[in-house]
Amino acid sequence: MDAEEARLFLGLDFSTQQIKAVTINDDLKIVNETAVKFDTDLPEYKTQGGVHIQDDHVTVTTPSIMWVKAFDILLDRMKEDGFPFNRLVCISGAGQQHGSVYWKKGTKEVLKNLTEKASLHEQLQNGFSIPDSPIWMDASTTKNCRELEDKVGGPLKLAEITGSRGFERYTGNQIMKISQTRPSEYEITERISLVSSFAASLLIGDYAPIDLSDGSGMNLLDITTKKWSPKCLQACGSDLSSKLGDMVSSKQIIGSVSQFLIGRYNFNPSCKVVAFTGDNPASLAGVAPKLGDAIISLGSSDTVFSWLSRQTAELEGHIFVNPIDSDTYMSLVCFKNGSLTRERIKNECAEGSWDKFSDYLKNTPMGNNGNIGIYFDVMEIQPLAQGIFHFNKSNEKVSSFPHDVEVRAVIESQMIARKMYMEMRGMHVGPDTRILATGGASLNKAILQVISDVFGAPVFVSDIPNSAALGSCYRAKHGLDGCEFTDVVRSHPQPECVAVPAEGARQIYKEMTVRYKALEKTLANNSRVDSRT
Numbered sequence: 321m322d323a324e325e326a327r328l329f330l331g332l333d334f335s336t337q338q339i340k341a342v343t344i345n346d347d348l349k350i351v352n353e354t355a356v357k358f359d360t361d362l363p364e365y366k367t368q369g370g371v372h373i374q375d376d377h378v379t380v381t382t383p384s385i386m387w388v389k390a391f392d393i394l395l396d397r398m399k400e401d402g403f404p405f406n407r408l409v410c411i412s413g414a415g416q417q418h419g420s421v422y423w424k425k426g427t428k429e430v431l432k433n434l435t436e437k438a439s440l441h442e443q444l445q446n447g448f449s450i451p452d453s454p455i456w457m458d459a460s461t462t463k464n465c466r467e468l469e470d471k472v473g474g475p476l477k478l479a480e481i482t483g484s485r486g487f488e489r490y491t492g493n494q495i496m497k498i499s500q501t502r503p504s505e506y507e508i509t510e511r512i513s514l515v516s517s518f519a520a521s522l523l524i525g526d527y528a529p530i531d532l533s534d535g536s537g538m539n540l541l542d543i544t545t546k547k548w549s550p551k552c553l554q555a556c557g558s559d560l561s562s563k564l565g566d567m568v569s570s571k572q573i574i575g576s577v578s579q580f581l582i583g584r585y586n587f588n589p590s591c592k593v594v595a596f597t598g599d600n601p602a603s604l605a606g607v608a609p610k611l612g613d614a615i616i617s618l619g620s621s622d623t624v625f626s627w628l629s630r631q632t633a634e635l636e637g638h639i640f641v642n643p644i645d646s647d648t649y650m651s652l653v654c655f656k657n658g659s660l661t662r663e664r665i666k667n668e669c670a671e672g673s674w675d676k677f678s679d680y681l682k683n684t685p686m687g688n689n690g691n692i693g694i695y696f697d698v699m700e701i702q703p704l705a706q707g708i709f710h711f712n713k714s715n716e717k718v719s720s721f722p723h724d725v726e727v728r729a730v731i732e733s734q735m736i737a738r739k740m741y742m743e744m745r746g747m748h749v750g751p752d753t754r755i756l757a758t759g760g761a762s763l764n765k766a767i768l769q770v771i772s773d774v775f776g777a778p779v780f781v782s783d784i785p786n787s788a789a790l791g792s793c794y795r796a797k798h799g800l801d802g803c804e805f806t807d808v809v810r811s812h813p814q815p816e817c818v819a820v821p822a823e824g825a826r827q828i829y830k831e832m833t834v835r836y837k838a839l840e841k842t843l844a845n846n847s848r849v850d851s852r853t
């Protein structure tokens with residue numbers, strides 16, 4: 321087949337701050353990358369970091385229609401660049417996890433009858449019963465979490481059924497809040513999608529099913545039977561099973577591209593769509609992991625995850641059905657204060673320069689002379705606590721640190737927390753564990769060195785920071801070709817080892833972790849997480 325005809329696979333990532341599109345060919349070579357950034361490309365929605373934080377500081381939403389308009393812009397941009405839509409044979413995608421989209425009664429018909437003469441956002445303008453989608457940063461549903469846990473027999477029981485105790489951002493709790501506080505809008509809701517299945521709906525011109533892996537982030541799916549849990553559904557809203565629709569395995573082909581895409585952008589009528597999933601499950605596919613690898617994804621949120629052969633119920637962290645093989649699982653712990661916090665410290669302490677930030681990291685000692693900082697700019701997930709705290713080597717609170725100490729403190733404390741909670745979730749890190757780093761900050765060698773020192777293990781990166789979009793390309797190929805995933809990723813670039821632990825690191829961070837854990841506990845004193853431990 322000559323290059324003009326070769327098959328192409330598209331992977332989309334509807335993340336918090338942007339939509340990213342990556343296209344690969346059969347050799348897994350990236351042939352196109354296009355992005356639309358919400359804050360700058362759609363300033364009319366006045367989002368910051370892609371979101372609106374409401375006055376109560378815990379309610380966080382994004383206008384659903386903004387995502388639709390961003391998708392219009394993305395496709396228009398690719399068309400203007402002469403992108404060969406007709407060579408795409410399969411598409412899959414990812415969405416920020418847990419966020420929910422509420423389609424108004426009658427919108428299914430609108431989706432099925434889209435006209436190529438108008439844009440998607442013009443036609444879907446009135447398509448949402450709740451115009452602002454609650455997203456993963458939302459922490460306003462503590463009361464709903466407790467109610468759900470109580471109704472199913474306690475937090476551990478909920479974790480046993482759904483893979484997680486009640487978490488504020490989890491979709492079931494968000495749905496319960498809406499069904500209780502906005503009953504008339506809930507009533508006129510025809511379908512509730514996750515961000516991932518909402519995005520897939522725009523491609524197939526119909527409501528797309530939720531996949532098992534992203535569906536595991538809702539506190540609604542029984543991850544053992546792989547069916548909605550009747551008890552959880554009942555607790556969260558009336559008639560919920562029909563509003564959610566059926567679920568599918570993450571590698572299932574859910575349809576072909578819509579007539580709208582064929583007519584307006586010249587997509588190939590035989591181009592298939594594989595179920596979209598969450599950004600973290602898609603990233604798992606994008607790093608082409610081996611069993612036992614620990615993956616650390618450094619983005620708007622930081623997440624640590626790994627591929628598990630079986631599940632266990634814990635109060636910290638989460639278990640999802642594995643997006644590559646739905647007979648296995650993936651574990652994950654998510655931290656809300658990730659790159660935005662690192663960026664704030666870079667701006668305040670390193671004159672806005674990553675080079676200067678890196679120099680500070682290189683020129684300060686491991687262990688930071690005993691200084692520990694804790695940086696929860698927004699309400700953290702574990703512990704449920706907020707604020708900025710500085711402690712000297714005697715564990716006394718101090719008001720601030722010199723700039724270079726502050727830079728090291730933010731990276732050290734973030735990475736100590738990542739490792740500590742990863743171990744609490746049952747993920748093992750030994751000196752031979754491969755730590756695969758991905759996401760924006762994985763480009764910074766000085767940060768990677770701290771990760772290696774804190775984890776006491778070698779850190780690897782491949783030069784692809786968009787693992788969720790790339791993983792979606794791999795998942796598209798996997799779903800279409802029906803082969804083993806290991807065959808799909810055979811020519812995935814081998815990750816390069818970029819950092820190994822420095823001598824003495826293990827002991828320094830072992831001691832520092834004990835102190836960090838005790839200090840963190842004092843902050844969370846009034847939170848329920850702490851009261852249980």
Ligand code: XUL
Pocket residue numbers: 335336415416417418456489537598599600621622623652654
């Ligand atoms: C994972 C989580 C975040 C979002 C970010 O549980 O809440 O990582 O998926 O997009």
